[in-house]
Amino acid sequence: MAKESFDKEIQFLRMLVLTSGAFSRQQFAERLGISVHTFDKTLRRLKEVAGSLHPQDAQEPGKELADSIRFSYYDSADPLLLFLFRAKSVKxxxxxxxxxxxxxxxxxxxxxxxxxxxxxxxxxxxxxxxxxxxxxxxxxxxxxxxxxxxxxxxxxxxxxxxDDLVRSLSDEELMDLYDFVDVMANTQIPSVQGYLLRDGLKKQLMRGTEANYAAEPFLYKYHYHSRILDEAHLFTLLHAIRGRRRVQFQYFSPKSEKSYAARNTNPLFERSPEGRAEKTLPLKIVYDHQYGRWYLLAHGREGIRKYRTEGITQITEENEAADEQWYGQKLQELDERLRYSWLIDTGKPVTVRARFYNPEGSDFNFVKERVLLQGQWGEIVYEDGHSFTYEITVNGTTEIKPWLRSFGSSCEVLEPARLRREMIEEWKEIRAYYESV
CATH class of the missing domain: 1.10.10.10 (Winged helix-like DNA-binding domain superfamily/Winged helix DNA-binding domain)
Known part of the structure; x- marks a missing residue:
């Protein structure tokens, strides 16, 4: 999709969104793993890109990009910083x-x-x-x-x-197609190509008789800042999976103090590389809709490995393809290990039992509907007029815990005892936050 990598800008913008400009220039540069000079240069470049794409929203002299993100982001229905894909896909x-x-x-x-x-x-x-x-x-x-x-x-x-498609459609059909693409780009994944297609269709509409088609029939507020940025690597990884090819990249784990490191191009300033060099064979891409994260599941020297795509930089794809039969065996091995995974956990299977309480005074049991919709392969094993018991076997309890906790007082964990104790301690901690001062 993109001809040029923009790892630095991706990590720069992600941190800018997460911190809302709370870091100083020095703190920001240290956390990102670049010099203050590079920080200033990157910020100037991003301002130029934003101004060239949205001249009507050009910032006032001296106004920081961080302030624009902090105060103006929710005024736009577009996902923040999609302009990277519009402006830096080519040199x-x-x-x-x-x-x-x-x-x-x-x-x-x-x-x-x-x-x-x-x-x-x-x-x-x-x-x-x-x-x-x-x-x-x-x-x-x-x-x-x-x-x-x-x-x-x-x-x-x-x-x-x-352009046969758009030229063969009537104005009404083109508007219907634009509305459909708008809905899908904002609600389905991946989204970047959908947004770019939407932009092209909108330009085509503005050229025709529907030049006054300015009112958007649907308005969205985008919540997952990293999701769009992480799609920069998504298509490279999917291409490697289809071709059974290994990839190499520098990886920064979520616990790492840095999220990016510039390449060593000047031998006078040679330094030890940041991050961890990885060479692995991609097997599957998994999206976590709860947190808006992409994960890469791959096979390396240590077996099955998991990577958060937000920590992947400097990715390159090798030319040699893995043996098809051997690759199929690794896929089967991964599927077996993920058999009872709520998301990507490959730990030991454990049976979780929880009691869900029906909402009082409501004709619609939205608690049960949500459990049936999101509970994956779990089953309701007991039910009475006030509550029902849900049971599921999962690989570990780490990934299912946030889902159970999201039901609040409508959910009581029964088994295993260790998970029940963890939930009790967490609710005690939350309760302490609300005690009178």
């Missing part, structure tokens, strides 16, 4: 070149050499002129992402924009 020189190519292909089919001549004539003075190899590489990238297509016929091949 600046590539974006100018690709814009010229798409403009030239609008309404006509051209060969690579014809596009080379047009591109050389249209690029601003001072920029290096591309060669035939560069143009063909750009055309291949645009073809892979589905923006253009190669016309059937003999060489030299001719290319044209692939």
């Amino acid at each position: 600046e020189t590539e974006s100018q070149r690709i814009s010229l190519l798409l403009g030239a292909l609008n309404g006509q089919a051209l060969t690579a050499m014809e596009l080379l001549d047009l591109c050389c004539a249209g690029l601003p003075a001072g920029l290096a002129l591309p060669d035939e190899k560069t143009i063909r590489s750009d055309l291949k990238y645009l073809e892979v992402v589905g923006v253009i297509r190669r016309e059937p016929g003999p060489r030299p091949y001719r290319y044209r924009i692939q």
Whole structure:
């Protein structure tokens, strides 16, 4: 999807959202693992990107990006910082070149050499002129992402924009498609490609007779800041899974004091690498809807390993594919270990029993409906007029505990005894917070 990695900006923006500008420049740079100079340079770059994409919302001189995030974020229905995927998916020189190519292909089919001549004539003075190899590489990238297509016929091949769908739809059908994509992008995962498709459809609507189509029929408030940012690695990992290829990356665990480290490019300032170098074979991607997190489950020298994708940086994919039969065996092994996993826990199975109390004075038993909807393979083993008992076998109790706790006083853990004691202690701690001062 993206031609250029932007690990630093992803980690920068994630921390900016989580801290809301509470860190000083020095604290922020130390936590991120960069210099203060790099911090200032990255912040200037992000301001330029935000201003170029939303000139009507250009910040006042001296206003910090952190203040904009802190006070203006919930005024927008767009997920925060999606502009990274819009503005940094290609380098600046590539974006100018690709814009010229798409403009030239609008309404006509051209060969690579014809596009080379047009591109050389249209690029601003001072920029290096591309060669035939560069143009063909750009055309291949645009073809892979589905923006253009190669016309059937003999060489030299001719290319044209692939916009048959939107051009064949009426204005009413286009509006219906836009509304559908808007709903799906805001409610389903992954979302980035849906948002980009929505933007393209909206531009098409604004060009046509529906230029006044400005009122959004649906409004959303985005809650998971990291989810969109983590999708930067998602498509690379899914591509590696389909090809049974190993990947290499620098990994920063959630407990690490740093979340990013710049590459060593100057031998005079060589330093020991931060993070942990990992080489592993991806098997499965799991999304935790409760916390908005992506997880990578992979096989390495130590067997099955789990990684939070927010800690993955500098990811690269190897060319050699693993043996198909051996890879299938590892998938079966993973599925067996996840058989009783609430999410990704591979610990020892334990049976959990909990009593849920029916809501009083309500004709609709929303507690039971939620348990039946979210309780996965668990069963209701006993029921009377006031409560019901739910039973499930899971790998450990760590992952199911937040779900049980979210029911508040409507849930009482019965077994195992250790989990019951843990819940009692946690509720005592919560109660202490509300004691009179």
